[in-house]
Amino acid sequence: MAQERIVGIDLGTTNSLVAYMEGDKPIVIPGEDGSNLVPSVVALDPQGQIVVGNPARRHLIETPDRAVYSVKRLMGRGLEDVHQELKLFPFRLAEDLQPGEVLRIKLGDKDFTPPEISAFVLRQLRRNAERYFGAPVKKAVITVPAYFNDAQRQATKDAGRIAGLEVLRLVNEPTAASLAYGLDQKKNGTVAVYDLGGGTFDISILKLHDGIFEVIATNGDTHLGGDDIDNLLIAIALDDIEGDLKVDVRHNAEVVQQLRKALIEAKIALSSRDSVDLELELPGGKHYQRTISRALFEQMAEPIIQRTVSPVKQALKDAQLQPEQIDEVVLVGGSTRIPRVRQLVGELFKREPHTELNPDEVVALGAAVQANILGGGSEATKDMLLLDVTPLSLGIEALGGVVAKIIHRNSTVPASATEHFTTGVEGQTSVAIHVLQGERELAKDNRSLARFDLKGIPPMPAGIPRIEVRFLIDANGILHVSAREQRSGKEAEISVQPSYGLTDEQVENMLLESFDYAEEDFRQRQVIEARNEANTILSALEKGRTGPAWEQLTSDEREKVAKQETALKEVMQRDDYQSIRAAIDALNQGTTRLAELMMDSAVSSALKGKTFEQADVGEGPAAPHPFAPAEFKS
Amino acid sequence: MSATHNHSQTVQIGAPTGEQCWSCGDMRAAAFCTACGRVQPPAPTDFFSFFGLPRKLNVDAGSLERAFYQMSRKLHPDVYANASSKEQEWSLQQSSLLNDAYRTLKDPIARTEYLLKLEGVEFEGQSKAATDRARETGTQKKQVVPPELLEEVFELNMQLEEARMNKKMGEVDEALSGELEETKKNLQAKYDGLMEELESYWNEWDAIEDRAAAGDSDAVPDQERSSVRDKMVDLLNRRSYIRNLVRDVNEVLES
Structure with missing residues (x-):
């Protein structure tokens, strides 16, 4: 039996990758176009089909209102969190969105939640892997920024489920990167991973000890990355265009996207060149031309790059380490190609950072290593074990709106805490608990994770019930809560309302709906359903042959049915659902009389004094028409 | 330092409990089976027993870390990714217990506080319950000034008051700042001491435990135990008091 394949996926802000461990080496699985990177861009084409990756990028420029990028920034967030994002990114939110609801992004005339859009990217990666293996892929390890909170992690897990993947583990991106490096160089020591990607920044400090990767401290900013540099450059260029050419193109989405593309190319080129020429044709025949030197670029980008300094210092402080005590520094993320970023990291840690592995691929490679470990391990990974931490403190709101911390940041996960609650009013049967994540003193300044209602408390005088609530953060960094009333021993019922999460039911529905948007999946589903139906009719026919009704048919009729049967068996091997359907219809027609005869004999044998079971109608009439054929709306 | 190392207890995981493994039926250790290695259902335990340690306060950091790594290899959910959902649940519970226990025991202060809590001590000055009560009633949390600090605290409070006034007026008093820096250094030294x-x-506590373990428990009068316990509680209260003072000084000194 073929070993079940578990893939590692880096679901990035800008690009996504899928990797797999082949033998003792992780490799990135390329797409059909041969490229390792799938741009995290999703578009709804005019035919109503979802396109992902490079083909979707074209839509960004041609039909910007049908495409979306950087949706990772919206994962697990609510309307009130994203004001800043909406100013900088061309996200079009659904008009009927209510506060507190999961966001919905418009693509053309349809709208999708961020997990659904991410699921389209995951589905593409899954397809790439299935194409590569020639076998289905059902399980994955997906990476998330280390500094992602509970809601963002849950949203990522939901995206996996919507894409039809069982997410075995969420792994923090910098930690995954350290696994990929650690596989290469089996060393003990202290390692810092500086991960500046398209939209997120993480810094993690790990202790490596005989294959154990123990994260000591992590910090970061889930809204800091190459995107921010791009947006800043775009804003500067738009001002410049208005000042210089006296045209305001801010509201021309097409021009803004062209400008964005040109500036990103310039930014990338400036990592290896000293200057680049920028040229852009504007509506009305005007030309925008600029020469950007690396020095100028660095000057513009410096405020953004500097924002990584304080998380680095905080992580070192939390780890109780001086920069000199860090043995190795690893760079991850496309934005670490910027020479100024490398220089800054060198200054912060007083050493040259490692750049041996491709910063775009190292996270996916590490995810593949973790996937291999979870799959039971191999010779290369048998001693490897990852001990990660929760990046943010978990707290509950206490009197006066302050936060009582119950699990501190940088605690190794799984981690747990037990708290006791009581009632304030006689006969009170429920207690509301507000769970938060973050480092600030006041509840309102932290991220609200969920409000729980502890229900079913037996009525007692105020202050007498003693409700024990256990909070547990699992190895994915996701919170679980359970509660018990201790005086009565009763399990208190908890209804968890995630602040910006999807319910299980919503996720399941999205999984089903998602089939309809991907042409390939939809066709596959039609083929599968047609085959199922064919099998039903064929087995019914087989059963019919053994009965007396078969003998009542003329030899012509029997021959005709046999031909139709062979035709169906042949055609159902192919992936063409329409011919399968046609063959089913033909066989249906040809067996109408057989079905009638079988019904008659079933009824008459029942009348001959036999019991209903003995009459062999137990599983319903054994006729080739068990139920009406499924209807397809295409 | 070396003196304490001499009688630090080293951690030995895998001491048999007399219970049987659910999987292979052999005698097992508390959290995993020493024979077949499988995770065991969680049972009520305290952090010391979880690591197979007596309730003593000198703990060898190196051997605790090694035990933590060894037990992580046995209990971590990654190891049970393909196991039954029952074992996955146990592994989640046991490894969270392991992590909570390690986090508490490796930190000298958290370890001391934890042991004192096991001994029935409630930390009035610091406990969350006390903080909640203080907030509820609007009263200042009771913070007893350690007697030997009385004089210093009195003077320090005057200096802090003055410095805060200066700050409000936008004035800088170099001499005062210097004095505060000096006080801070003294406090920090006291804190470290x-x-x-x-x-x-x-050491006193562990000696009592050793005597109790060696002879019958009557060998150690309760008084002796409670005397050491009270000394530790007092020290921890002083410690948190000084820490708050340092924080106040830092707040004023930072502009």
Whole structure:
């Protein structure tokens, strides 16, 4: 039996990758176009089909209102969190969105939640892997920024489920990167991973000890990355265009996207060149031309790059380490190609950072290593074990709106805490608990994770019930809560309302709906359903042959049915659902009389004094028409 | 330092409990089976017993870390990714217990506080319950000034008051700042010195435990136990008091 394949996926802000461990080496699985990177861009084409990756990028420029990028920034967030994002990114939110609801992004005339859009990217990666293996892929390890909170992690897990993947583990991106490096160089020591990607920044400090990767401290900013540099450059260029050419193109989405593309190319080129020429044709025949030197670029980008300094210092402080005590520094993320970023990291840690592995691929490679470990391990990974931490403190709101911390940041996960609650009013049967994540003193300044209602408390005088609530953060960094009333021993019922999460039911529905948007999946589903139906009719026919009704048919009729049967068996091997359907219809027609005869004999044998079971109608009439054929709306 | 190392207890995981493994039926250790290695259902335990340690305060950091790594290899959910959902649940519970226990025991202060809590001590000055009560009633949390600090605290409070006024007026008093820096340094030295004092109480406590373990429990009068316990509680209260003072000084000094 073929070993079940578990893939590692880096679901990035800008690009996504899928990797797999082949033998003792992780490799990135390329797409059909041969490229390792799938741009995290999703578009709804005019035919109503979802396109992902490079083909979707074209839509960004041609039909910007049908495409979306950087949706990772919206994962697990609510309307009130994203004001800043909406100013900088061309996200079009659904008009009927209510506060507190999961966001919905418009693509053309349809709208999708961020997990659904991410699921389209995951589905593409899954397809790439299935194409590569020639076998289905059902399980994955997906990476998330280390500094992602509970809601963002849950949203990522939901995206996996919507894409039809069982997410075995969420792994923090910098930690995954350290696994990929650690596989290469089996060393003990202290390692810092500086991960500046398209939209997120993480810094993690790990202790490596005989294959154990123990994260000591992590910090970061889930809204800091190459995107921010791009947006800043775009804003500067738009001002410049208005000042210089006296045209305001801010509201021309097409021009803004062209400008964005040109500036990103310039930014990338400036990592290896000293200057680049920028040229852009504007509506009305005007030309925008600029020469950007690396020095100028660095000057513009410096405020953004500097924002990584304080998380680095905080992580070192939390780890109780001086920069000199860090043995190795690893760079991850496309934005670490910027020479100024490398220089800054060198200054912060007083050493040259490692750049041996491709910063775009190292996270996916590490995810593949973790996937291999979870799959039971191999010779290369048998001693490897990852001990990660929760990046943010978990707290509950206490009197006066302050936060009582119950699990501190940088605690190794799984981690747990037990708290006791009581009632304030006689006969009170429920207690509301507000769970938060973050480092600030006041509840309102932290991220609200969920409000729980502890229900079913037996009525007692105020202050007498003693409700024990256990909070547990699992190895994915996701919170679980359970509660018990201790005086009565009763399990208190908890209804968890995630602040910006999807319910299980919503996720399941999205999984089903998602089939309809991907042409390939939809066709596959039609083929599968047609085959199922064919099998039903064929087995019914087989059963019919053994009965007396078969003998009542003329030899012509029997021959005709046999031909139709062979035709169906042949055609159902192919992936063409329409011919399968046609063959089913033909066989249906040809067996109408057989079905009638079988019904008659079933009824008459029942009348001959036999019991209903003995009459062999137990599983319903054994006729080739068990139920009406499924209807397809295409 | 070396003195305490001499009687630090080393951690030995895998001491048999007399219970049987659910999987292979052999005698097993508390959290995993020493014979077949499988995770065991969680049972009520305290952090010391979880690591197979007696309730003593000198703990060898190196061997605790090694035990933590060894037990992580046995209990971590990654190891049970393909196991039954029952084992996955146990592994989640056991490894969270392991992590909570390690986090508490490796930190000298958290370890001391935890042991004192096991001994029935409630930390009035610091406990969340006390903080909640203080907030509810609007009263200042009771913070007893350690007697030997009385004079210093009195003067420091006057200086802090003055410095805050200066700050409000936008004035800078270099001399005052210098004095505050000096006070801070003294406080910090006192704070650091507490660690040494604490270690001497650890030794006292551990000696009592050793005697109790060696002879019958009557060998150690309750009084002796409670005397060391009170000394540690007092020290921890002083420690948190000084820490708050340092924080106040830092707040004023930072502009």
